[in-house]
Amino acid sequence: MAAAEPAAMPGPPASPRVELPSSSANYLNNPKPLYPRRSERLGEQGLVLLSVVVTPDGRVREASIKTSSGFERLDQSARDAVLGWTFVPGKRNGAAVEMSVDVPIRFKPPE
Numbered sequence: 001m002a003a004a005e006p007a008a009m010p011g012p013p014a015s016p017r018v019e020l021p022s023s024s025a026n027y028l029n030n031p032k033p034l035y036p037r038r039s040e041r042l043g044e045q046g047l048v049l050l051s052v053v054v055t056p057d058g059r060v061r062e063a064s065i066k067t068s069s070g071f072e073r074l075d076q077s078a079r080d081a082v083l084g085w086t087f088v089p090g091k092r093n094g095a096a097v098e099m100s101v102d103v104p105i106r107f108k109p110p111e
Contacts, residue, residue: 021054021090021101028088033081033105036073040109044071048078048105054087056096066102078105 023030036044046069053062063082065075082103090099 016093017091019091021052021058021087021099023085023087023103028086030085031081033077033107035107035109036077039071039073039077039107043109044069044074045108046070046074046106048075048107050078050082050103050105051100052082052087052103053098053100054089055098056089058087058089058096060085060087061098063103069107071107074107078107081105 039045047067048065048069049067050063051066052060055061060083063079065079068075069078082105087101089096090101091097092099
């Protein structure tokens, strides 16, 4: 009598392929945030990091300040701009899904 082959143990499930949302596609034409005139005059500058929730159709559902520039005017200008942006939506296993992404906005006075 021949011995039965042991059943192969299943491996771990494959990780889902995840693509984060992107606002960098050339055709999206997202406008840069306005540099508040008073901030520019006062030499205020810095980096605002926004946490943005992008819907499956590429719209922004929510944008919150994750890291402040240290200047409320700059933070608000960045948030206001990004709320109107369009993104290439994030995907999980090829299907568009709601997903969060961090968006950095740098304000630097023109030279």
